[in-house]
Amino acid sequence: MTISQRLWSSVAFTLACLLLVMASSAYLLERTLGELERNRQQQALGIQLYTLKSEALALSRADPLLDETAVRLKRADATYARLLPKVLAALPASEHEAFRSAVAASWTQYHQQMASALQIAATAPEDALAIPESAYSSFLAPLVTRLDQDLQRLQTQTERDNLQISRDLDQLLLLVLGPLALACLAVVLSQGLIAHWLKRRLRAIDQAAGRLAEGWLSTRLPEAGKDELSHAAQGINRFLEKLSTLLSRVHSHAAAGAHENTLLSGLTQQVIAISTAQAEEASVSHHAASRVDEAAAMIARHLAVIEAGTADVTRRTASARSACEQGAVKMGSLLERIDAVSLQMSELKCSSDNIRQVSTLIRDIADQTNLLALNAAIEAARAGESGRGFAVVADEVRKLAERTRDATDGISQALLQIENATGVLDGTIRDAGVTGNDSRQAQNVLAETLAAVDAALSEVSHKVGEIGEAGEEQEASGRQIVDTSRHLSDKAQAIEQQMAAIAPMTQRLDQASALLLGEMSWFKQAEQAPEVAPHHPGAYNTASAAA
Structure with missing residues (x-):
């Protein structure tokens, strides 16, 4: 299983x-x-x-x-x-x-x-x-x-x-x-x-792996059984056979490569000297072109800032002029409403006078009614029992006359308060009318001033635009010069870096060849390796073979 x-x-x-x-x-x-x-x-x-x-x-x-x-x-x-x-x-x-x-x-x-x-x-x-x-x-x-x-x-x-x-x-x-x-x-x-x-199965595999770690390439993993570990051991054993053959070939090729690396190192030193001189000349040219390009870019940035500021000021003056015009229109409408309110206040004063006259008339009528009710009560008292009902009616009429008089007093007080408030409101409205006229005149003057500022800013913006176009042409030319010089400098530096990188690479390659030859000597070939034989299906041990 x-x-x-x-x-x-x-x-x-x-x-x-x-x-x-x-x-x-x-x-x-x-x-x-x-x-x-x-x-x-x-x-x-x-x-x-x-x-x-x-x-x-x-x-x-x-x-x-x-x-x-x-x-x-x-x-x-x-x-x-x-x-x-x-x-x-x-x-x-x-x-x-x-x-x-x-x-x-x-x-x-x-x-x-x-x-x-x-x-x-x-x-x-x-x-x-x-x-x-x-x-x-x-x-x-x-x-x-x-x-x-x-x-x-x-x-x-x-x-x-x-x-x-x-x-x-x-x-x-x-x-x-x-x-x-x-x-x-x-x-x-x-x-x-x-x-x-x-x-138990892994213990036997661990023993064989220990021998492989010591460099005995002829050691093989136990392959007893038909489970996954046995199939894996068969694959690893085939890999070890291929690896042993490959290491023998690598050893021979490493010895030949060490001699060729020595010749390549001398040629690399000569190429590095030529590349260094070329890179220095390209770097000087690139720095000069970069300074020209930076000056042109700085001029372009300043012009862009000036143009943006001019456009912003133009927008703000246009907005202020529009606001002044709208304020003048609204102020004219407000003055018309103030005139209408003043006219209505005059009409309200006339109406208040009429109400006061009517209230005075009602008060006089109430006094006469009260006097008549008093006389009627006296006559009813003289009439005795037969005039009792009339006395009640006369008393109610007298009370009604008193309430009417009290009501007219309240109307008079209310009319007096209305007249006082109307006088104060009329003065306030007149002051507001004078202030509105002054404000409308000031807004008209401000609108004319803003229109003049707007025209001047338009002329400035046009001049700045012409300067900006000339600066863009200069910046494009400077950028092309910088790109060309940078391209040449980059190529020269790349060649120098590559050649500088090749020199230590050749040295490391020499060292690697020597190290590879030394490491290859660590592996023991088949005539030195012990064999691993199965002890039983569950556990394995190794047996040594004479060299």
């Missing part, structure tokens, strides 16, 4: 153990989840029954004479209509009819009795007071009793379900941990056996 087959067998056994544990756990978990779902449904049913009971008890002392009783009865009826189908859906099918007849019928009768009590309360309140007590004892009390019985039965069932769930969880813990522990033990044992077998 190969190593991969052994490992796959271990994996398959591990998966089988895990699947067994998962299957048992899934079965118990599904059963526990079903019991938890039933417990949740029973809790929801208990909440609904408690809600029905609370609604019933809330109406146990309902007073039909109160307005809120009808609202409470309607809300309770809506709650029963909403919860009754949910309760029936949660109950077993065998209990539907019994619950419906016991609860729905009692609630319907109670609702009808309370509705009748509310109708009777509108005409005969004393008769309506006796109906809620009778309806409670006849219909609502049996309903509450039935709900208590159902709640008690539901609580007992819930306790039994909780006990069963606790037992299932304990059983789930036992059935999961037990098989899992056995599976872990089996996996550890199988992995230990595989590790022990691999350790």
Whole structure:
């Protein structure tokens, strides 16, 4: 059996153990989840029954004479209509009819009795007071009793379900941990056996690798068996045979290359001297061209900055001129509105004078009415009993006249305040008009000045553009000269660097040839190497052969 087959067998056994544990756990978990779902449904049913009971008890002392009783009865009826189908859906099918007849019928009768009590309360309140007590004892009390019985039965069932769930969880813990522990033990044992077998095989390979590390190229790895390690050993042994042949050829070629490297080193020194002189001349030319190009580039940058600044100032003056024109238009509109407001203030003052005249007239009428009411009261007092009604009317007329006089006083005060505010506002508006005229004139002057500045900036921008075009032509010419000189300098430096790099390379090549010859002497050829023979299929040792 190969190593991969052994490992796959271990994996398959591990998966089988895990699947067994998962299957048992899934079965118990599904059963526990079903019991938890039933417990949740029973809790929801208990909440609904408690809600029905609370609604019933809330109406146990309902007073039909109160307005809120009808609202409470309607809300309770809506709650029963909403919860009754949910309760029936949660109950077993065998209990539907019994619950419906016991609860729905009692609630319907109670609702009808309370509705009748509310109708009777509108005409005969004393008769309506006796109906809620009778309806409670006849219909609502049996309903509450039935709900208590159902709640008690539901609580007992819930306790039994909780006990069963606790037992299932304990059983789930036992059935999961037990098989899992056995599976872990089996996996550890199988992995230990595989590790022990691999350790014996690898010990023999390690012994052969130690001999190879000492330079014995004729040493071969053990090839007993048909597993992956044996196939790998066969491939490595073939590689060692090829390597031994290759090293023999490399040794002969290294000796010939050492002599040729000595000749190449002398030629390299001559080429380096010529390349160094050429690189120095190219570097001087490149530096001179670079200074010319830098001066042209600096002029171009300054011109670009001047042109950008001129364009920015032009934009800003145009924006300021536009803002001044818009401000002048808005200021003219504001002055027109100020004139209109001044005219309206004059009209408001005239209207205030008219209102004051009308208020004075109303006050005079109120004083005359008060005097007439006083005279009427005196005449009614003289008339005695027959003039009592007229005296009441005269008193009301007098009170009305006094309120009218008070109202006219308030109007006079309000008109006085309006006149004061109008005077202050009129002065403010006139000052604002004068200030607006001055501001409009200043904005017109500023707009004319900005227009002159804009024209001057346009001329400056045109001149700077002409200078920039000439500078660009000069910069292009200087850049071409710099590129050409840099290209020549780079080539000269590259040749110098390459030749300078070749010199140490030839020296290193000489050193490498000598080192290679020395290293080749470390390898022992086939006539010096010991052989590695198998001891048994699981372990190997080496045997020496005489040189």
